[in-house]
Amino acid sequence: MSDEEERLVKIRTRFEDLCRALNMDEEASTEAWSSYENISRNFTLEGSELHWLACALYVACRSSVPTVGKGTTEGNYVSLTRVLRCSHISLIEFFSKMKKWQDMAKLPQDFCQSTDKLERNFTVSAVIFKKYVPIFRSIFKTPSEELLRVHRSRKQRRHPCSVSELFNFCWVLYVHAKGNFPMISDDLVNSYHLLLCALDLVLTNALLCSARRDLLNPSFKGLPEDFSSRDYRPPPGPLCFMEQLCELHDGLVLEAKGVKEHFWKPFIKKLFHKRILRGKEDSLSGFLDPMNFGDSFLSLSRLYEEQVLASGGLDERIFTGEGASEDIGTPEPSLCEEVENQDSTLYRLHTSLAASVLKVSTPLTGRKYVQEVRLASPLSTAMKSVGRLHTLLSGTRYGPSSKLTQILRGCSRDPSDVISQRLKDMLDIFTQHHEDSTDDSKGMEKDMAVKFFHLSEALYYRILESIVEREKMILGDADLSCILEQDVFHRSLLACCLEIVTFSYRPPGDFPRVIHTFQLPAYHFYKVIEVLVRSEQGLFREVVKHLNQVEEQVLESLAWTSNSPLWHSLQSAQVPTCQEVHENTNSTWFYFTSGGDISPGLTCSSSTLVTPQPSGDSSSSAVDGGEEERGDLIHFYNDVYIKQMRQFAVRYSRSSPSTGADPPPLCPYPTSRTGSPRRMLLSSKHSIYISPHESGSAPCPALPRERICYYICSSPPNRLQEINSMIRTGETPSRKRSIPLDKETSPKRVCPDNHTALLRRLQDIANDRSSSR
Known part of the structure; x- marks a missing residue:
């Protein structure tokens, strides 16, 4: 017996022990072992074999089983918790390996969705339990x-x-x-x-x-x-x-x-x-x-x-x-466990308090002025999202506003009836998609779906009104009937609003399930996202980030499916071929235009000579029959660069007759833009402004007595205390007018001997810089 066969025998023995511990039926155990053998031959399964066998058993247990009465039932009533405990695998590790098993076994999409929902349920329960305790x-x-319970006899079973x-x-x-x-x-x-x-x-x-x-x-x-x-x-x-x-x-x-x-x-x-x-x-x-x-x-x-x-x-x-x-x-x-660990927690708390008291405070950090950062939990984030959604929709009814109704009636063809009928049809599709098979909770599930849809409908009318107003500002009094009659636009906009509502209640949302429900192409859904974000300024940050992730997902994969309308758009747009794109890039002058490669020009300028090089013949022949001409760097230097730069370069020569009299202009300094913000009011209750500090040699004008100025990196720290005192009390501290900090002594004068040429030189530099700006 080879080593591989011996290993399979050991794995088979462990698998049979696991099936006996779970009381597994023969059909499910046979199916699980067959799938494990097929996958182990094609893939390398890292880790414990028993963990992979647990995945195979779970898939076999969840397969459809025919019943005596009617139809089929899913599962053989084997507990997932027992499978995990008998195979010694944690729940988090099971979900990680189950995703890999689904990809290797190519399981149906419905099974993968049920496993994903099971993982989401576990995640929600884990977050809820942390709040429950x-x-x-x-x-x-x-x-x-x-109080300690008194020992009771066996007959006395009823106890509080x-x-x-x-x-x-x-x-x-x-x-x-x-x-x-x-x-x-x-x-x-x-x-x-x-x-x-x-x-x-x-x-x-x-x-x-x-x-x-x-x-x-x-x-x-x-x-x-x-x-x-x-x-x-x-x-x-x-x-x-x-x-x-x-x-x-x-x-x-x-x-x-x-x-x-x-x-x-x-x-x-x-x-x-x-x-x-x-x-x-x-x-x-x-x-x-x-x-x-x-x-x-x-x-x-x-x-x-x-x-x-x-x-x-x-x-x-x-x-x-x-x-x-x-x-x-x-x-x-x-x-x-929390009660048992109270003593140790209190000990750590007293230790940390003692350490904080003995710690030397550093005033330079200024941490006492910074608010404590509180890490947001998933539940608090979701609560804030729902609260912001209701705040956004406050005062918005489930229907068009009077202003939007007037705009729709002003069109040559009133689309109001078509829009309302479209919403009713989409509501029926959405509720049918979310109805549960059990009779007990079917009505409740439908009520929840209707609630989500009504919130999405209110958001839809609000955003549609913003989009129409934005288009009227651009187009004027033009008729918007053609825009408002596009069915795919309205369906995509409502689906996007429904995704926002679903994300607020159930992060990370329901995409791409929402576009599959309404059979919308991802390409059209993608085009509506940017229009929605630009039109509605009240969307909170988490929703905008989620929509960005949806855009990335569409651009990565969903927009490039075989039935995507993107391919038809590319064919009708007549995208240029690669030969047409590179037609103009082969010219020599292409590299010396704006935005091109200027390395040859920099190389020539670093070794400028007025006399052509003796080895100036081109080492490559010119290309006939075209407008472009190829050549090496020496050929470009002698025939192109020198002809253009000769007169300018001679001015730098010492033998030039214009040396000293007509100096060449210098390169101007780049304009320095102030990095400080413009003068702005920081608070509506207090007269506190921040403005850029213009440093110069001119003395600072005298300030009124009621103004207090603080210059970054130059004013003493007591100025900040005076500003804080003025905000708290509302009164300006009486103090003497201080000498402006920006006042400087006048510069020293230059020695008058032989300073005529220097002054003329400085004046020319100033004129060149002023003329170049």
Whole structure:
């Protein structure tokens, strides 16, 4: 047996052990091993073989399986988390190798898109979990503050939940709800608001259950004012803490309330109706009671496991597990780990404070005047993007404004009806593309798609109005019917607005899926981007950078596909051939024109002689029958350069009769442009200006008493203190008028002996420089 065969036998043995540990069916294991053998023969698989076998098993598990009833089902209900744990591969490494496996196996596009969505879901959940831990600790007590539970007998199974159990319950409730809404599962903003809804529900139940108020943190700012009193009674009616949670933890109130009304409440009511959550269905409360919590948690966990196995997704309870750092691939602190590390954190904090006190302060750095740089998290960036989008669309309705309506009616052919009908058709296409197959969430997914489209429609009309006004400024009173009747322009503009809205909610956007949805060529989509950015000045920086990346992606690959209209444009434009481009570049004079190669001219000027060289014959023959003539550098020097430069060069000779009387003009100095900014007002509240400092020999004019000037690199530092004092108090400090710093002593006079020729020489230089400017 050769070494290669022996290696395959060992790999086969490990693969069979892995299949037995996963209880894998024979059909899926055979398919996985066959694909591994084919790829290993054609490619070099670096790293552990078991990791690549895990990728092959995942692909085999997600293949379609025929059912007895009807149709097919995807997957064989094998958990991805179990596959990763049994193969000893972290989640981040799995996604990295899975992308390579997809390229090597040439898997279908639908499978690649599902894997990409799975990775985006994991990324969103990782960001949300980092926010979940500190928010939960601010609302509820930490496990260290909880009283030790008394040992109970086996018959006494009903017991109040602990803080750690409540932590896990709230996270499972959230990830189960997020998995039921596929459209917002990778939406960072709406996923965060869904987490706030889960925390709001648990907080409300803790307040309504009198026996469970001990779980709450008394220092939480969102609690009612009289919560600490013994006679506290919850107010009648439903409780809601969404405004307080959004205010304390950077949420958008309107967006969060919309998610709660349209997504969260119907979902929770179904859980109560199906007896997954035990309690009062009318008030959505009671599941924290000791008699209901255990059954509710167990039923919810089972339901979530079924959902994960059916969808083939990731079991996001991995974040709260004991080996979360090993399973994920990055150190991720849990709730208990943070509590255990509090002492070490406090020690490091005191050490750093002591070190900062003993550190010598350096006034030259001026760091105390610089604001502290706070690194923005992906969630805070997404929240700011959504907030800026709503600010941009504030006061804009879902339709054309009165001004745009008047402009459209002023055209020879009113395009208003065509535009509105086009938007309705595109709305139908967009909603059909985003509808989910399950009946439970189909209506909710459609509502989210309609919401995104309406925001895009408002942005579309706003930008269309800006484009039309810009064209009217250029063309005057010309008829714009021809421009407004271009169907591809309007469809591309709306698709670009939809990409902006999608990017604001779900970075990094939905491109190129948006152009595939509406069957738009990437070339036409690219032409609309620059028009949109120029017309709308209110776009925030992140959106402009994203559109630049989209342009680069189109220029790199998408515009050069076989069915791209770019090829037709190139054929109709009659692009010149390479022979026509290089027709004029072969001439000798081409290299001495503006922008050409001036190296021969510089070489000749460095060795200028009035007498032709004795070896001035050309070493190459001239080309007959054409306007151009080829020759070497010596031929150019004798026949071209000397004829043009003889009279000028003679003036530099000592034997010239005009030496001293008619000196040649000197090359003028380049005009120096002031680098300082123009005089400008720095603040609308204070009279503070910055202007360029004109340095010269003339004395500075006397300044009024109420003005204080500070010259960079020359004024003393107390001038800045006086300016700061003037801003704070509004009064000018009374002081004596200072001597201008720019005042200089008069220059020394030149000795009068034999200075006539020198003065005449200096006067000629000054005249030459003034005439050349």
